[in-house]
Structures are given as C-alpha cells and as structure tokens.
Amino acid sequence: MTMRIDITDVHRRYGDVEALAGLDLTVDSGDAYGLVGTNGAGKSTLFGLIAGHDRPDDGRITVGGRDVRETGWRIRESIGVLPENPGFPPGETGRETLAFHADVRGIGSGPGDAAERIAGAAATVGLADAIDRPIGGYSKGMRRRLGLAAALLANPAVLLLDEPTAGLDPNGVAALREILTRVRDETGVTLLMATHALREAERVCDRVGVLDDGRLVAEGRPDDLATGHDDGLEGAFVSLTGGGRDA
Template identity: 40%
Template sequence: MGESIIELKGLTKRYGDFTAVDHLDLSITKGEIFGLLGPNGAGKSTTILMMLGLTEPTSGGVRVCGIDATTNPIEVKKRVGYLPDDVGFYDQLSGRENLLYTARINRLSWRDAEQRVDMLLRRVGLGEASDKKAGRYSRGMRQRLGLADVLVKNPAVIILDEPTLGIDPIGVREFLDLIVSLSREEQVTVLLSSHHLHQVQQVCDSVGIFVAGKLLAQGNVVELSKALFSDREPYIIEACIDKTGMADNDPRIEQAKSRLIELADVTSVRIDECRFYIGSTQDMTATVARMLVDSGLGLKSLSVREYGLDDIYTKYFEGGESYGKTA
C-alpha cells in the first residue's frame, strides 16, 4: 500500500431532509485506478463535486493530495482533472481551440499550450479531427476530447464521472485502454465512477460500492467476491443441453439431476428450461460433462461462472432496496 492521495473522512452532504452522502470514509492510494460503483442517484457525483470543492460538505472533510478541498479548492483543482459525465465543449470552437482555452486558463503560455494540446490530441487519437468544430464531434470523440482536456493541466489525479456513458462497445474498450495506459505511463491516480460493472471490473485495481450515500464495501474484485459469497458456492457450472425432440418432463433430465446431486462436491442443482445450474465447492466441469452425456443428454455448452461484480452488485441492490426507500 502506498500513500493515499484522496482521503474522505466522515463526509456528509444533506439537501434538506435528503442525505445524499452519509458519513463516507474512503482513501484512495496513489497510482491506482479506483472504481466508484453504484446505481444512479447513489451520491457518486455529489462526492466527486465535494472532492473538487465545487460543493461544500455538510460535515466531514476531503483531502486531495494533502490539501483540504473545501477551504482551498483552487490548489486542489490545479492538481485534479475532472471529466464530468456528458462533458460539453464550446460547439463553435474547434476541438483544438477548446483545449487551448483550458490550457490558458491553467496559465500555460501560448507556446507550451500549443505543444501540449497537439501532443494530447494525438495521444487520444484526435490528431486528424483537431480542427473540426467540437459541435460536430461524435459522442465518443467528445469523450476522448474530454480526456485530453482533463490531461492538459498535467494532473496528479483524474476523476472521471461516468466516462463511458453512451459510447458504443468498441469505443468503450478503446477509451478504457486509453485510461489504463495513461494511468500506467504518467503515474496518474484515476477515480472512475460508473454503474457499468464490467467496465469497472476490466480496468480498476480496486472498487468501492456505493449505495444510497454509503460505502458498503471496498477492495479489489476478488477480495470482494470472497468476502461476500463465502457462505455460498464459489463455483456455478452452467450447462446447456439440446432439448429438441424432448418433452419437458423427459425422465432423463430428472435422472441426470438426481445423479448430479449425489456427487460429493455438488451442493445444489437447479434446472431452468434447457439449462442446468450446478453449484459446487470445486471446479468439476469435466465430471458434470461426462455425467450429462452418459445420461443421454445432448450437451450444447458448458461454462463455469465465478462471482463477478454483477453478483456483488445484485446482492447489494437487494440489500440496498431498503436504503433506497429510507433515503
């Protein structure tokens, strides 16, 4: 564990009776990619605004790079780049002019600004489109321009609020790859908020799950799933069988089910249409496959599922329902 670069202590924000962020404690290590995961309206954006000093917390404190963001937001904003969700640019200016404007607000001299902006535009793959009006950029291009915009000030931390919203899958992958490589090359700490589990799982070193203003769990994906699902089966084998020409209550299915459940490591078997879900304490794909084929069932596909953020998420959503109501 390195030194922590973002520290939230007892951070609370209330809007009237509504508590958007509730006594949040969080610390993010320098150089890591941290995913802030939560459903819409969980208070992710509010937390981010408080980190930048754009909103004052009701109580508690934020320290970014060792600086109090509430009392000294300018210093924090010098070191932190923030990409809001659905970032906007001045449509009448070209992408390059938009970035130059940001650079000059950050007190770069004209020459430095031009150099840095051109370098960044090439880096995010907008070198060709740099003189096109920003109003004519596609969503994905805008998002990449946003990333370049954030990097203009050469930040120590970048905060991305729902950066992949509304980009097509290929665009998302490229964008996330870009974030990872930037973070590794330039030693930038990245805080990424999202409600897209898979994307967070792909790129983040660690994850915080955030529901109704509370941080419910923090750690990397493996740790989280271990901690959360120790009481259940670690493996679920999903087998899809060929059911053409078979009746719904074909005896062979029941037979296979009873044989499977007799196996030592199998803890549960569930059948849903043509799919078997076999919970087990060990990876026994091969045994299951053999047994199904032996039972005279046509096996179409077989896969092992580990717990992912999806399940973690669902679990918290189920638990989070009550929070959602009280909030």
C-alpha cells in the same frame, strides 16, 4: 506526481436528502478505484466535493494530504475532471475548445506552452488528426475523448471520471480503456471512476467500492468482491444494494 485521496466522515445534505451520509474512502496514490452505486447513491455529489465545486456539510477531503477546501486553485489544478456529459460548442474546433479550457484554468504561462499542452493532450487521446475539425462532427466517443484531453491539460495527479464509458459502443469503450491504461502507465495518475459498467470496473480498477445511500457498503479487489457470486461483481452489487431498487 501522484497523490492519494482521503475522504473522512463526509456528509452532504440537500434538505431532507442525505446524499453522503458519513462517507469514508481512501484511494491510494496511483491506484484506479471504481465507485459503483445505484442511481442517486451520491457519486456525482462526491465528485463535486473532491473537485472543490461544492463543500461538505461535515467531514474532510484531502488530496495529496491537503484539504481541498483550504488550498485553493493550486490543488485543484492537480485534479482533472471528466464530467459525464461535457458540453462543447459544436461550431468550435477541438483545438479552440481546449485552448479555452487552458486559458480559463491558466494552463501554459509561456508563449507556445499552452499550444504544446493542447497538442500533447490531443495526441494522448487519439484526436491529433481531428483537432482542427468542428466538434459538431465528432462522434460521442470522440467528444468523450476531447473531454478527457481537457481533463489532462494540467497534467493532473488525480483524475475523476464520471461515467466515462456511458453510451459508448464497445469500440469506444475499448479505446477509452486503452487510453486510460496508457496514461496511468506513463504518469502514475490516481484514478477515481464512478461507473455503472461493472465489467469495465472489473477490468480497469485495482479496487472497487459499492456506494449505497451515501455510504460505502463494501469495497475490495474486484475479484474478492465477486467471490461467491455466480454473476461476479454484478451479483455482488445486486445483493449489496438490495437489487438496485432505484434503477
């Protein structure tokens, strides 16, 4: 199953700060969309709203045509989230942590079902051999992949990835890219990825949107956006966001 994301005139204010200022954005079913923006542009705020952890002050967000505020847990099971820094207990094994996530989210109703999902998700992210080792011994890339396995447990139709490659070495970045490409090919999942890694967005995403001060200031295919800029997408980003003044 795959689902489209529609964000229409969404506002979210924190006191005087307007984190999202009338955001309109659509991610087509099965597309990979890269949301790039300056620090504080509103990316994490948007993810919290889509995942149903927070509510917009105005506007509407639908996933698969259903309002994320009204449809409760069933729609949220369709959305997998990889937070930038998933906190995992270092003394637990990967399997114990995934079992906890499956339990909390009610994944796997029949006997053996959750265990099967856990083994499948671990294999998908290349952690089958490490799944019974304590997470304290995992590298950053392995912890990120464990976070991805947790997000994949429910076989989501939509994946939200917040800075998935931040802090990873080039091998870790390549491994994550390979996994995401495979998951997309196999499941047709819709992917929305917030990132500062512009070259990665160029490689992975069908479309890229530039978020600045809570609004989308440009979007398109990465090569179209990059056209006319010596530094490709990076040059386009700098000129669109005023040189990254908050960085």
